[in-house]
Amino acid sequence: MSSEKLVYKLNISGGNKGPGSGLSKLIEIEEKKFGPFEGKKIGDIVKGGLIGFANYEFAITGGSDFSGFPMRKDVHGPVKKRILVSKRAIGYKPRRKGEKRRKTVRGNEITSDMTLVNLKIIKYGESELFKKVE
Numbered sequence: 001m002s003s004e005k006l007v008y009k010l011n012i013s014g015g016n017k018g019p020g021s022g023l024s025k026l027i028e029i030e031e032k033k034f035g036p037f038e039g040k041k042i043g044d045i046v047k048g049g050l051i052g053f054a055n056y057e058f059a060i061t062g063g064s065d066f067s068g069f070p071m072r073k074d075v076h077g078p079v080k081k082r083i084l085v086s087k088r089a090i091g092y093k094p095r096r097k098g099e100k101r102r103k104t105v106r107g108n109e110i111t112s113d114m115t116l117v118n119l120k121i122i123k124y125g126e127s128e129l130f131k132k133v134e
Contacts, residue, residue, distance in 0.1 A: 008034045009116045010051065012058065012129065020121060020130040027051075037117060042073045042108040048125060055125030062090070063110065063117040071106045071114075078109040 007028050014020025029051060036050045040060055048056025063071045065080075070091040075081050085092040086100040094101070110117060121129070 006031045008037075008114070011116060011118045013061070013118065013120045014130060015121045018121065018124050019128075020124070023130045025130060034112075037110050037114075038112060040110050042071060045122060046119065053125055053127060053129060055123070056121060056127075056129070057123035058119040059122050060110070061118045061120050063106075063114050065106050065113045066115045069104050069106050071108060071110075073108050075105055075107045076109075077107040078111040078113075079107045080104055081107070 007030065010027050010029060012025045012027065014023040033051055037046065037060075040046065042060050042062060044060050046058045046060060048054060048058060062073075065071075069080060072083075072090050075083065082102045082104050084100055085103050086098070087094065091103050091105050092101060106114075
């Protein structure tokens with residue numbers, strides 16, 4: 001077992017409305033703070049106080065695991081599956097019209113295997129999350 005500390009990343013998007021519209025911020029959190037995310041699914045609402053942003057609310061929009069496999073909302077559970085995908089879908093970009101392919105994706109439930117979780121701001125708090133560049 002390695003003595004390296006596990007660091008998880010949260011990619012926070014400002015959403016379509018509010019002061020952070022069109023902006024994003026990548027923050028790193030320690031293993032202790034990642035505990036409340038485990039067991040949550042894509043679409044669940046997370047309180048910002050869990051990660052140090054009081055009065056904020058975030059919606060989970062996706063993520064990826066340590067191998068880089070993306071999460072998909074339509075694959076249930078904390079599993080890795082090979083699914084048949086077509087068109088432009090999460091984790092697949094076809095080269096020709098009508099092309100289909102099996103791709104490995106993660107389920108919609110967050111586990112300790114996840115290294116990146118994508119969040120979208122639903123409700124803004126008092127603290128400033130995005131710094132304004134002038």
